[in-house]
Amino acid sequence: MPMLKVNGRTQDVRVPDDTPLLYALRNDLKLNGPKYGCGAAQCGACTVLVDGQAVRSCVTTVGTVTGQSITTLEGLSTGGKMDALQRAFMEEQAMQCGYCVNGIIMRARQLLDQTPKPTEGEVRLALDGHLCRCGAQNRMVRAVLRAAQEG
Amino acid sequence: MTIETSRRHFLAGTGALALGFTLDVDASAQQGPALPGDLRQHPKISSWLRIEANGRVRLLIGKVELGQGILTAVAQVCADELDIDIKRLDITSGDTQLVPDEGATAGSFSMPNCASAVRQVSAEARQILLGLAAAKLNVDTAKLVIQDGTISSADGKRATYWELVSGRELEVEATGKAPLKPRESRRYSGKDVPRLDIPAKVTGERIFLHDLRPQGMVHARVLRQPAYDAKLTELNLSEIEKLPGVLKVVRNGSFAGVIAEREDDAIHAHARMQQIAKWDLPAKSETQDTVYDWLQSQPERLLKIKEQTNSALPAEALSVEATYRRPYQMHGSIGPSIAIGLLDAQGITHVDTHSQSVFETGQAIAELLGADKSKVHMRHEQGSGCYGHNGADDVAADAALLAQALPGRPVRVQWMRQDEHKWEPYGAAMVVKTKARVDNNGDILDWRLDLWSTSHLARPSGKAGNLLAGRALEKPFDMPPAVNNGPPNYAADRNAIAGYDFAGHTVHTHFIPTYAARSSSTRALGAYANIFSIESFMDELAHRAKVDPLDYRLRHLKDERARAVLQKAADMIGWKSRQKRPGHGFGLAMARYKGTASWNAVAMEVTVDRNSGNIRILRVLCANDCGEVVAPDGVKNQIEGGIVQSLSWTLKEAVRFDASGVKSVDWISYPILTFSEVPPITVELIDRPGTPFLGAGEASQGPTGAALANAVFDATGVRIRDIPFTPARVKAALG
Ligand code: FES
Ligand code: FES
Numbered sequence: 001m002p003m004l005k006v007n008g009r010t011q012d013v014r015v016p017d018d019t020p021l022l023y024a025l026r027n028d029l030k031l032n033g034p035k036y037g038c039g040a041a042q043c044g045a046c047t048v049l050v051d052g053q054a055v056r057s058c059v060t061t062v063g064t065v066t067g068q069s070i071t072t073l074e075g076l077s078t079g080g081k082m083d084a085l086q087r088a089f090m091e092e093q094a095m096q097c098g099y100c101v102n103g104i105i106m107r108a109r110q111l112l113d114q115t116p117k118p119t120e121g122e123v124r125l126a127l128d129g130h131l132c133r134c135g136a137q138n139r140m141v142r143a144v145l146r147a148a149q150e151g
Numbered sequence: 152m153t154i155e156t157s158r159r160h161f162l163a164g165t166g167a168l169a170l171g172f173t174l175d176v177d178a179s180a181q182q183g184p185a186l187p188g189d190l191r192q193h194p195k196i197s198s199w200l201r202i203e204a205n206g207r208v209r210l211l212i213g214k215v216e217l218g219q220g221i222l223t224a225v226a227q228v229c230a231d232e233l234d235i236d237i238k239r240l241d242i243t244s245g246d247t248q249l250v251p252d253e254g255a256t257a258g259s260f261s262m263p264n265c266a267s268a269v270r271q272v273s274a275e276a277r278q279i280l281l282g283l284a285a286a287k288l289n290v291d292t293a294k295l296v297i298q299d300g301t302i303s304s305a306d307g308k309r310a311t312y313w314e315l316v317s318g319r320e321l322e323v324e325a326t327g328k329a330p331l332k333p334r335e336s337r338r339y340s341g342k343d344v345p346r347l348d349i350p351a352k353v354t355g356e357r358i359f360l361h362d363l364r365p366q367g368m369v370h371a372r373v374l375r376q377p378a379y380d381a382k383l384t385e386l387n388l389s390e391i392e393k394l395p396g397v398l399k400v401v402r403n404g405s406f407a408g409v410i411a412e413r414e415d416d417a418i419h420a421h422a423r424m425q426q427i428a429k430w431d432l433p434a435k436s437e438t439q440d441t442v443y444d445w446l447q448s449q450p451e452r453l454l455k456i457k458e459q460t461n462s463a464l465p466a467e468a469l470s471v472e473a474t475y476r477r478p479y480q481m482h483g484s485i486g487p488s489i490a491i492g493l494l495d496a497q498g499i500t501h502v503d504t505h506s507q508s509v510f511e512t513g514q515a516i517a518e519l520l521g522a523d524k525s526k527v528h529m530r531h532e533q534g535s536g537c538y539g540h541n542g543a544d545d546v547a548a549d550a551a552l553l554a555q556a557l558p559g560r561p562v563r564v565q566w567m568r569q570d571e572h573k574w575e576p577y578g579a580a581m582v583v584k585t586k587a588r589v590d591n592n593g594d595i596l597d598w599r600l601d602l603w604s605t606s607h608l609a610r611p612s613g614k615a616g617n618l619l620a621g622r623a624l625e626k627p628f629d630m631p632p633a634v635n636n637g638p639p640n641y642a643a644d645r646n647a648i649a650g651y652d653f654a655g656h657t658v659h660t661h662f663i664p665t666y667a668a669r670s671s672s673t674r675a676l677g678a679y680a681n682i683f684s685i686e687s688f689m690d691e692l693a694h695r696a697k698v699d700p701l702d703y704r705l706r707h708l709k710d711e712r713a714r715a716v717l718q719k720a721a722d723m724i725g726w727k728s729r730q731k732r733p734g735h736g737f738g739l740a741m742a743r744y745k746g747t748a749s750w751n752a753v754a755m756e757v758t759v760d761r762n763s764g765n766i767r768i769l770r771v772l773c774a775n776d777c778g779e780v781v782a783p784d785g786v787k788n789q790i791e792g793g794i795v796q797s798l799s800w801t802l803k804e805a806v807r808f809d810a811s812g813v814k815s816v817d818w819i820s821y822p823i824l825t826f827s828e829v830p831p832i833t834v835e836l837i838d839r840p841g842t843p844f845l846g847a848g849e850a851s852q853g854p855t856g857a858a859l860a861n862a863v864f865d866a867t868g869v870r871i872r873d874i875p876f877t878p879a880r881v882k883a884a885l886g
Contacts, residue, residue, distance in 0.1 A: 015413075015415070020415065021415050023413070023415045024672075026414075026802060027370075027413065027414050028362060028416075031357065031440065032355045032357055032361075032362040033354065033358070034786070035356035035359075035361060035486060036361075036486070036487070036565060037485050037486055037487070037568070038567055038817060038818060039815060040568065041818060042484055042568075042818040042819060043818055045485055045486065054191065056340075072355065073353075073354065073355035074354065074355040076354075078719055079340050079355055082353070082354065084355040085353075086354060087351070089353045090345065090349055090350060092354055093343075093345065093346055093349060093784055093788060095219025095349065095352060095535055096218035096219065096220075096788060096789075096792055097220070097485075097532075097533070097534070097535050097536035098218065098348070098349070098352030098353075098358075098359075099218075099359070099484075099485045099486040099536065100485050100536035101352055101357065105353065110402040112725045120315075123826075124827040124829075125826075125827060127826040128825050128826045128827045129825075130826065131485055131539070131823060131825070132485065132535045132817060132826075133483050133484060133485050133535075133796065133823065134218055134792045134796075135791060135792035135793065135794065135795025135796050135824075136788065136792060136795075137795060137826050137829040138791065138793070138829060138831065138832055139788070139791070139824070140826075151295075
């Protein structure tokens with residue numbers, strides 16, 4: 001039975017090792033952040049951090065991440081305090097429907113962890129594999145740059 | 152402020168209204184002014200607004216949140232007129248048992264029809280409350296002031312809304328006479344109020360339908376046909392039933408679905424069903440390439456929507472013609488459509504849905520189930536952005552149907568990515584032909600536009616035959632006859648009548664009542680292709696006349712608000728001072744959406760690489776006039792989003808299909824604009840306080856496509872009339 005360390009807590013999930021992480025997180029651990037968009041690593045909606053790296057949970061099996069530290073959107077706020085990215089996305093009203101936002105914030109978290117003061121071009125490049133059909137990209141880029149400023 | 156979360160307990164909370172005197176008056180007998188928006192159909196104040204116990208106010212609306220920020224805008228308007236803090240509001244939207252039926256949330260109608268109604272209804276409620284306070288406190292209404300629901304007099308007497316309303320005081324019809332507040336004394340309208348739904352969306356709190364997990368919920372997937380009208384001939388149900396976790400397999404004709412305890416088990420079983428199902432494919436031969444000839448060779452319904460002849464047209468006036476084409480294009484929601492169905496012990500089917508048309512889809516589902524419409528209860532929950540009629544309604548029908556097989560268990564159905572790509576009803580392919588007769592200066596004496604299109608209006612509309620499942624059953628429901636729409640909104644021919652002043656002006660719609668691929672309402676309907684064509688052609692004529700395209704447009708345009716947005720967009724990009732450089736171009740376009748909604752003008756700067764055919768958009772500037780602005784940032788967000796989506800359509804998108812089905816099945820085979828391709832965009836609003844709200848959500852689709860075409864022409868001297876402008880097409884056109 002795989003043990004998953006998610007948002008700082010280690011939990012058993014009673015699923016086969018080859019279960020996509022996305023379903024274990026959403027259905028077994030009842031997390032809302034990661035979303036199903038394509039199931040094929042094409043859109044980014046399902047992104048979570050595994051040991052700080054943004055990975056697509058729809059194509060990551062549970063068995064490959066046991067023991068590693070998994071962070072979802074819910075896990076970004078600590079002690080009731082929102083992550084700088086979450087605050088910046090609110091400040092910039094950086095979405096329409098918000099379905100893609102989980103993945104974009106998670107990927108941006110990895111970027112800011114590695115490159116605390118990215119250029120606009122670096123932000124766009126980092127987010128290039130994430131699709132937003134509502135067309136809120138520019139607002140999201142502004143939000144990431146704001147979060148980098150206000151850190 | 153909460154949205155919907157408390158609504159499941161909400162009926163219990165209305166006790167405060169249950170007794171007391173009533174002010175039943177017949178509004179129509181009093182001959183009051185006309186009521187605004189949807190208040191006309193639902194004049195009773197309590198249908199919209201309830202003063203609840205405990206200092207809360209509940210707003211009930213039929214329009215729903217699609218990520219366009221409508222709940223926030225409506226809350227702003229309500230809190231202002233009712234003089235309460237916006238935090239006191241709870242909003243229930245899109246629940247067919249609770250809210251007024253306002254039709255579909257579509258067509259940029261929510262501000263004019265819903266917000267206008269809410270504004271008036273809130274003002275009326277305030278007036279009634281003021282009257283109640285005056286009677287109770289024995290003070291003249293003119294001497295009372297209201298602050299956040301507390302009414303007080305100068306000498307310190309006070310009463311709150313919550314004390315005053317004890318019964319059916321709001322169960323009266325609006326009179327239309329209650330005065331609206333002057334703009335200066337509004338606290339929220341016209342200002343940027345943070346959107347109410349955003350906090351939950353950045354933290355992962357439950358706000359999406361996807362995140363509902365009712366007790367006992369199970370997961371299902373539906374086996375969709377490989378191609379339109381394919382017939383399921385063979386499916387070994389018992390093999391599927393034996394797969395791990397499977398609870399039920401349902402088959403009815405060509406409709407089949409599997410229900411499992413776990414979502415991953417449902418997905419596995421669904422994949423196996425796809426492998427073993429055998430189908431009869433119908434003989435259909437159209438493809439994305441033949442569809443334009445197909446459109447022009449079908450039996451058509453000819454609609455002469457404008458016939459204005461120029462009797463003074465000289466026979467020798469030069470004639471200019473062009474033909475433009477738009478392929479099938481997707482809504483392309485990032486989250487595939489989803490619904491949760493539950494058949495309860497009373498025989499009511501409840502469906503949690505992100506449909507834009509809860510009432511009519513509920514009625515279609517009732518027909519599908521062979522049940523009375525009172526037996527279907529639809530509840531709107533937020534979904535992924537839809538931009539029109541996507542898979543939302545079909546999946547709601549799937550969930551309702553599958554729920555019948557497992558009474559008492561909520562059945563959650565989410566489409567797989569491929570289902571959404573293949574089965575959503577696309578924005579219809581269109582052919583638009585324009586023809587102008589011009590004088591010696593190149594000015595237009597006579598203008599003619601002919602358009603060919605299938606339907607843009609195949610929403611469920613109360614009919615099971617409009618639902619995918621309905622047409623797949625053993626005893627299928629017939630697809631209802633295809634419909635177009637007349638004035639003032641039109642559909643295929645939306646914005647086909649140009650907003651310019653031409654002496655002769657003819658517009659014919661060649662409506663094709665059959666389908667090559669499934670099509671229905673997609674953001675802006677026919678307006679995208681029609682404006683693309685009109686504004687490209689205006690540009691062509693300007694260049695022929697050797698007149699600046701801005702001046703040329705202004706020469707043919709009397710409408711002051713149209714001139715204003717056009718001029719503003721031109722100023723924003725520095726039109727007059729632009730420099731001519733090879734491979735570098737500027738383009739402009741303008742339209743008033745539907746001829747009745749926002750005025751919108753877009754200016755754009757691009758470069759075109761001759762070797763690769765690659766278009767790079769350097770910047771987009773846009774001016775919009777949607778009358779009085781309630782939520783400035785919300786409007787800008789909508790317009791920006793429209794620009795990005797329209798750029799994506801125009802640069803990249805075309806659904807590929809042939810006899811074996813749709814070939815655009817994922818984001819690789821149907822690419823859309825990415826972060827690094829989205830250009831800088833600036834939107835400025837012309838605010839017109841005191842004028843009617845005009846929708847803005849679809850206003851930028853048409854002008855964006857045309858401005859791009861015009862900028863590409865400016866950069867290269869080559870006119871591209873076929874969407875999308877892929878590098879291969881641009882390269883070929885450049886020779
Ligand atoms: S759902 Fe995982 S990348 Fe799209
Ligand atoms: S905000 Fe809707 S998909 Fe990105």
